[in-house]
Amino acid sequence: MRTVLAGTASLLLALGLATASHAGSRVEQILGRYENANRWRDHVMVVAHRGGGLEAGKSRYPENSIASIRGVIASGAEMVEIDIRRSKDGELIVMHDSWLDRTTNCKGEVIARTMDELRRCRLVVEGTGAVTGETVPTLREMLAVTKGRILVNLDNKLETADLADMVALARAMGMEEQVVVKANLWSAERLASVKETMSRVGNGFQFMPIIADDAVRDAGFIAAAGRAFSARAVEMITWRGDADKMTETGGPLFSARVRAASIRDNWHIWVDTHAIVNKPGGFLSGGRGDELAVAAGFPNEVFGFWAERGATMIQTDEPRAAIDWLAANGYRVPYADADESVAAATGDAPAPTN
Template sequence: MMKKNTILLGAALLLAACQEAPKTEATANESQAKVENVADQHQTIDELIANLEDSKNKEIIVVAHRGDWRNAPENSLQAIQNCIDMGVDMVEIDVRETKDGHLVLMHDQTIDRTTTGKGKVSDWTLDSLQGLFLKDGLGVATPHKIPTLEQALELSKDKILLNLDKSYSIFDKCYALLEKTGTQKQVVIKGNISRQEVEAEFGEYLDKVYFMPIVRLFEPGHKAKVEDYLQHHLPVAFEFTAPQDTIAFIKNFAEIRAQGAGVWVNSLWPHHNGGHDDEQAAMDPSVYDWFIENDIDMIQTDRPQLLLNYLRSKGLHR
């Protein structure tokens, strides 16, 4: 009797397994389809550029600060790839020059904080730097290496917009790599300088890449600076720093967008946005409503996935 029951139980288990196999395969196919569907929803580079140039639509551009640095080392290729995968519009990366004239991604003048080495970037050759490892946000060494700017451009080509920070003084060398990789149309450069200064120092590039003035609303003359750009050289956007959310000039953001320039405000730290920052939003994403309500259409964030999810829930991002 025991032997008969054992045989029956084995047969039942075999039948159940056979019946379950097609379901498992179907589930795998459904999961793959979902992944492909998410990829299909990513905007093309032409769509990203068109959105950057259109200050009057309702879509908000998400810029990831130093890449997705919470899940990969800042300014690493993986941090950029993560942004591409999640559908970020633009990634901000930092450029420094090595002792032997190569361009690499590094925020600080020194490599102490973010790598397993020490000293100034400018005191290291590229070969020596590439023997080091990047650290994560907790200062722990990872398998990731310091990327060259050329590697970052190749990875980003036709996939995501780029803001090259720390690059103004070495932009001749940067632009040579943009031409080499065919990524000129994807790049934004920013600077806290007047229109006259940028035309004198950067004029040959103004029709080749996007230049964005930085305007600190706590500095004297900020209103005149904006008006001068709007009247004589309309930029694709302005980056504004607003340490208090009561600053009167914030009410002008809608008019600036109506004239054809976007409005960029960072959500990184409280002094950029009157306290409506990413860490507040991590506890309550409705903190980002301040940006929406004040006609801001470009947000640089340290929490790109959180911001994307919130904007998508409101129909403000694809």
């Protein structure tokens, strides 16, 4: 299924040489794979979009909720993506939209409410409309649930400078290595600006460039972006318009030159198969998204397609379905004591307070 590199990684595993993930806690094992992409080209890591709440056709959990995070941990996914905003009084909170209307039983702008006021809002399961007992969580509460259990990708809905406060919070909680922050990069000027901002944050955290093929097609720039931040992954967006056909190649970001750069500098190629509201299916992945994989029943044309084109990280709204298919088709390498560590991960995390 894979190239010679994949066979080499499998051989190393068989010989017991690639031992980074065969000791330590669950999150230490995940970090071993995240930080050593070239050792794990035969393993596709799964990232749960919006806290994993849109799973099962948006009917399983409220998005960006404590319940959804617990579900993601139990599924065996390596990373969870959550969206960060601020309350009126400056608290870092987890919420995708700038308005409360879609995801809670409240209405109005998020920034117009204090944290105490947001506590009175209840999260809603989008697919069923069910109002739950969960309130809008803070970033601190989310990090407490994930600590030692899973990596966390922060989708910053604020300014780039606000990443400093997010990293500071993770650092204060002793989990900056678990947290991946990111920003869109499209030019040398933008790269330099973000680099200068992040240099003030200090060391010890993970930064990931986001590259979209409507603005960047040069493998040299992608390589430079990865090196500038010592990135362990680069998020690739393959745009698809309403009238565009489904990609047959993966587009310019999945060229041989980009793949060579990822191998040379030891970083993961990350693809987004999750949906975007009011956009065509596979909008971020050249038409090869979750709708095709799960709703239409063609997972090989999505998860298999991207894995064969070098993606070793897939962000999806359907983490369980992705993990099951990838594992069944030889794209996942089991973790040591995975069942035991995942089960232990879901039982003792604190619930949010009202």
